[in-house]
Amino acid sequence: MSGAVREVRVGLATCGIAAGAQRVARQLQESFDANRIELPIKRVGCVGMCYNEPLVDVVDASGEITTYGHVAEADVDRIVERHLVAGEIVEDLRVTPEAFFRDQVRIVLENCGVIDPESLEEYRARAGYTALENALNGMTPEDVIEVVKESGLRGRGGAGFPTGLKWSFAARATGSEKYVICNADEGDPGAFMDRSVLEGDPHRVLEGMALAAYAIGATHGYVYIRAEYPLAIRRLEMALSDAREANLLGDRIFGTDFSFDVRIKAGAGAFVCGEETALIASIEGRRGMPRKRPPYPANSGLWGHPTNINNVETLANIPWIVRNGAEAFAAHGTETSKGTKVFALAGRVRNSGLIEIPMGMSIRQIVYDIAGGIQNDRPLKAVQMGGPSGGCIPASLVDTPVDYEALKATGAIVGSGGMIVLDDSTCMVDVARFFLDFTQKESCGKCTFCRVGTKRMLEMLERICAGEGEPEDLDKLVALGNKVKANSLCGLGQTAPNPILTTTEYFRDEYLAHIEDRACPARVCKPLLRFHIEPDACKNCGLCARGCPVEAIAADEGGYHVIDDAVCVKCGRCEQVCPFDAVEIQTGKVAA
């Protein structure tokens, strides 16, 4: 048995488990038992390399980490016998993620993938709860607010409001009871930053909440979390009970006069509940509909009491800032956007996953250096940021830095951190339709422009995607989009038109192709496509005909197969199964 290995880590966040990490961990334990190895198998959160899941880290005595990626159950014995027993690295399973991590700066994610999220000891061994202890023993609430103000931290949920300023409003508000709410209702499709933080380092968020509570004078806190995140809820619940037991939450924390406790509220699936006043309505047990502001939650929030709401990532920054000082945090980033931002990278990139970058890094650097570029070396078309509230940044603006103001100037937003990379196989009209379909269904219905306006815009987009668009639709879309923005009460309606407004600006040609030429250049919008078998390439093998679900394909007398357009449902299966690439997808007027 090798004495040189200190521990073995398995990434057991939702993404890892979905990729089969649970089975790998079980197999590891069996293999350890069979080889009489008594090393701990440590459960860790997401280290960010989702593209290599399941991941197994072997940490040697000096702290050197060897990472194995795409580990299958069948690979486990080999890793154990060769690396742990014989002390050799299994080169063919090893992944070397240097380029992925080189340019990242880890503040929020400093513990993710490193510590066991279910162990309070491990969090404390990495200076966990020292920020809270030092603040309670040596800082006034005003000092804490001042540090956060000086750090330049802005809300990471998407809007980018200065956090310290927000705290000062709630601190100034008068009331016998005050609340701190952690917004973990991560609703943007394509975003999983908050889930990863809660699954990988839950105590950090609780410590951040306790610091916020101390700063504003709150005694009660809520974590409002999506019910779709069962593992994050479970780990938070464990963290809560461990923290209470260690008197890090509860009465007279660290022997001071400060008392604070937290409850978990599981959301029930409503995107609009990410909005502060809707979230409060939901905690109170009502339909999650926003209300007019002012009064702002800082003065009249949960049950009418002063309430401060911050996003998970915002709160996860706080312990680090209090521990290392405002200057250390502000050393990263740009003039107006300090610190780091966590992004969930997905779409057509080679390395999808969770990253944390210093503000100011260009989108180009993220896509090409960290994410390894586009799959199959296809051309980059656009980067979608900020989910349904955000916009599409075209490839021509790929040098835009990640900075609240610079991104806003493009029409997109930093957003909560979803970053979907799109290549030339993506239809931008379809992307706009997709997001509008989302916001239209998630609109709570309170404001007319949001309820009806999004519906009318969606209908226009659906017509365009179906090849029935009219030339004036484009102007109508923009005009109505601006009205929806101006006449909606909350962020949902105010930002819902953004995906349309950015795509009509940057990809106008693509809209025009759909409307004037009845063509979908990316070959996505089915009504605009025609499947055709090229007689010269067809070898008459019949695979397409057998694969066709609607029997639209038959052998022609000429020794090749033909597709009956009237029957074809454009599912694309013939194109997938054809071994000779004889199936062509045509679009444009010829198809009409």
Add this chain to the structure above:
Amino acid sequence: MSILSQSKEGVHAERERVSLPHTSDSIIPLLQQIQEKEGFVSEEAVDRVARYTRAPASAVYGVATFYSQFRLKRPGKHMIRVCEGTACHVLGSDAVLDRLTEELGVDVGGTTADGLFTLESVRCLGCCSLAPAVMIDDETYGQVTGDSIAKILEPYRKDAS
């Protein structure tokens, strides 16, 4: 071996232990508990929650219909959730959904005649790097295609026969 037991019992046990107050903020947690146990929220359950929280049944019904988590019809034995998040959408979740509606003969939201499957689409399962993703009960499947989904369903069907 504690690391390997990812059971959700812990969550539920923790929640059940806390007895919920008879106030309106208990409406959502109660509906969640009921759906967890009974699979859906029946008309009778709405009345039960209304009595417990001393809220009008119309308010409870309003909450149950507002939030997408709550089902008002009895679901099938296995719940298939097709992720319709952005990453899944651009990587072809539509084809997966089309294939499923074809295979199962039901539309989104429907339950197969034999009561074996309910087909749902969800906003985002949060495992975008595995897109397109499908969740069946508590198991997540990544990089699903129209063809692979049929194979994924097989064991669930065998299990039933």
